[in-house]
Amino acid sequence: MARFVPEAGRWRLAPRPASLQHLRRRLRFLRRLRFSQRLRFISRPRFVPRLGLRTRITIAFGVGALLLSTMVGATTWALTQQSWLDEQESGAVAQAFTNADRVQRRITPRFDPIDMLSSLVTPSGSNPVLLLNDEWYPVTPQYGENALPPALVEMVRSGRPGRMRYEYLDSTQLAVGIPLESVDAAYFEIVSLDELEDKLDSLGISLIGASLATTLAGAALGWWTSRRVIRPLTSVSQAAQAIATGHLDTRLEASRDPDLTPLADSFNEMAVALQERIARDSQFTSNVSHELRSPLTTLTSAIEILKKKRDDMPTEAHEALDLMDAEIRRFQQLVNDLLEISRFDMGVDQLELHDVRLAELVMNAIGTATEADLPLDIDAELAGVVVKADKRRLARVIANLIDNANKYGGGATRVELRKRDGDVLIAVEDDGPGVPEEDRERIFQRFNRGSLARSRRDVDGVGLGLALVAEHVRIHGGMVWVEDKPDGRPGARFVIALPTEEATEA
Numbered sequence: 001m002a003r004f005v006p007e008a009g010r011w012r013l014a015p016r017p018a019s020l021q022h023l024r025r026r027l028r029f030l031r032r033l034r035f036s037q038r039l040r041f042i043s044r045p046r047f048v049p050r051l052g053l054r055t056r057i058t059i060a061f062g063v064g065a066l067l068l069s070t071m072v073g074a075t076t077w078a079l080t081q082q083s084w085l086d087e088q089e090s091g092a093v094a095q096a097f098t099n100a101d102r103v104q105r106r107i108t109p110r111f112d113p114i115d116m117l118s119s120l121v122t123p124s125g126s127n128p129v130l131l132l133n134d135e136w137y138p139v140t141p142q143y144g145e146n147a148l149p150p151a152l153v154e155m156v157r158s159g160r161p162g163r164m165r166y167e168y169l170d171s172t173q174l175a176v177g178i179p180l181e182s183v184d185a186a187y188f189e190i191v192s193l194d195e196l197e198d199k200l201d202s203l204g205i206s207l208i209g210a211s212l213a214t215t216l217a218g219a220a221l222g223w224w225t226s227r228r229v230i231r232p233l234t235s236v237s238q239a240a241q242a243i244a245t246g247h248l249d250t251r252l253e254a255s256r257d258p259d260l261t262p263l264a265d266s267f268n269e270m271a272v273a274l275q276e277r278i279a280r281d282s283q284f285t286s287n288v289s290h291e292l293r294s295p296l297t298t299l300t301s302a303i304e305i306l307k308k309k310r311d312d313m314p315t316e317a318h319e320a321l322d323l324m325d326a327e328i329r330r331f332q333q334l335v336n337d338l339l340e341i342s343r344f345d346m347g348v349d350q351l352e353l354h355d356v357r358l359a360e361l362v363m364n365a366i367g368t369a370t371e372a373d374l375p376l377d378i379d380a381e382l383a384g385v386v387v388k389a390d391k392r393r394l395a396r397v398i399a400n401l402i403d404n405a406n407k408y409g410g411g412a413t414r415v416e417l418r419k420r421d422g423d424v425l426i427a428v429e430d431d432g433p434g435v436p437e438e439d440r441e442r443i444f445q446r447f448n449r450g451s452l453a454r455s456r457r458d459v460d461g462v463g464l465g466l467a468l469v470a471e472h473v474r475i476h477g478g479m480v481w482v483e484d485k486p487d488g489r490p491g492a493r494f495v496i497a498l499p500t501e502e503a504t505e506a
Contacts, residue, residue: 054227057225060222061222062216062218062222065217065221066215066218069210073207073210077203077204080200081200084196084199085193088193091123092163093163093176095122097161097178099121100180100187103120103130107185113130114139116130117130125192126189127191128189129147129187129188130186130188131186134184142169148188149166152175156177156178156179156186157186162176163177165193171197172197173192174191175189232255235252239252239271243271243274248275252267252268292335296331296335299328300328300332303321303324303328307321307325341446341464341468351390351476353389354388355386355387355388356389357386358424361391361395362415362417364395366402368395369399374402374414377415379417382418385419385424385500387424387498390472393476396472401494402415404466408432409430409492413491415428416429422499423498423499426496429491431489432492440481440482440483444466444480446463446464446467447463448463469496473498476498477498480495
């Protein structure tokens with residue numbers, strides 16, 4: 001039993017020593033646990049892919065049709081076999097008794113057994129055999145005494161009629177034996193069941209074909225049913241994807257199916273609530289940004305006045321003035337970016353398409369974004385290309401990429417303009433540390449500067465530049481991504497792909 005032991009001036013309850021029986025129970029429990037885990041792994045192997053819902057419904061219908069058709073086919077075949085076999089045996093027995101009576105009436109001291117047996121009316125494939133005074137008289141030599149089962153012969157010679165199915169000459173035979181009264185004789189008829197077996201084989205083949213056809217029909221019905229069942233889910237998936245890509249006004253059509261109406265209503269209510277929430281958040285961001293512009297303008301003006309009187313200030317105030325100037329500029333950039341982001345969220349920012357000389361636009365954007373001598377590599381095919389685009393947005397995209405390279409990549413080193421598969425590619429390269437694989441999608445999210453940038457103390461970005469790039473490129477119908485430099489050297493390469501379906505030559 002338990003006991004109290006002293007410990008550091010206190011008393012505690014000491015654990016009871018484990019008994020041998022307790023240890024054995026623990027060992028049995030661990031064995032059962034290990035076996036159950038092994039069984040779980042065997043029953044659900046990780047390498048087996050999980051089938052889709054439509055495939056599972058189709059397989060279920062197909063397997064159900066196969067089982068049902070197999071059961072019906074097997075039952076039909078068994079009942080038909082028994083019916084045909086009973087009919088064949090009944091006819092053979094009746095004909096055998098008729099022939100036995102005829103033989104018995106015609107037996108005389110001078111009759112010819114072979115001629116008499118040949119004159120009998122027998123079923124197709126039958127062979128009559130007569131046993132008279134211990135002599136066998138078969139019409140066909142191979143169907144004599146050796147063609148009959150010994151058990152049937154003994155039964156008939158003992159005075160009892162009988163019948164028996166057996167295998168002879170690689171076929172199924174039916175032998176009927178009848179003892180003849182008033183004479184030492186017995187009459188046998190051997191009937192071949194090959195024709196019946198051929199009919200049963202044909203029936204079996206027909207039933208197998210019907211089962212396969214039923215299985216295929218069941219699978220086709222399952223496929224059609226799965227399409228009907230999954231169609232509402234497909235509509236929900238497409239609507240959800242449209243909402244995720246920014247089309248917040250997407251709604252599901254009202255269904256006349258009473259089972260699907262709650263789904264459509266619930267989804268539409270969720271979409272309305274989400275749209276209203278995003279609109280409220282965007283309106284709040286826009287309002288806050290607008291309200292911040294006035295004090296920012298005042299602060300900017302005050303900083304400009306202080307900068308003009310910089311020489312009159314003590315040396316210790318110069319650093320504080322520079323810090324205030326940098327922070328206010330950063331704050332002003334954040335407010336402007338938030339205003340633009342809110343316009344995207346509210347859906348009020350529309351493209352202003354104009355004919356734009358792409359090469360000229362890229363050169364002007366580079367000159368505006370940086371004072372460095374940044375090389376520009378342009379395809380000869382794109383020298384005079386004019387596209388329909390929003391000039392302000394494209395210039396902002398290039399400026400943001402160059403600014404991102406200056407902040408995080410040590411400065412942009414090269415800009416490329418290429419044509420590939422009907423798209424125009426604009427690439428900005430730098431010689432920085434590059435972007436890790438795990439950050440290449442996240443850096444285009446809002447307020448995300450990547451794992452490398454977060455560790456740098458001298459970066460003054462707000463994390464919205466690349467998010468704005470992604471939004472501007474998206475409404476142009478293009479794509480943006482980051483990759484390694486093609487020459488294998490350290491650095492990142494930001495690529496914009498814009499469609500040029502409406503491109504013309506200037």
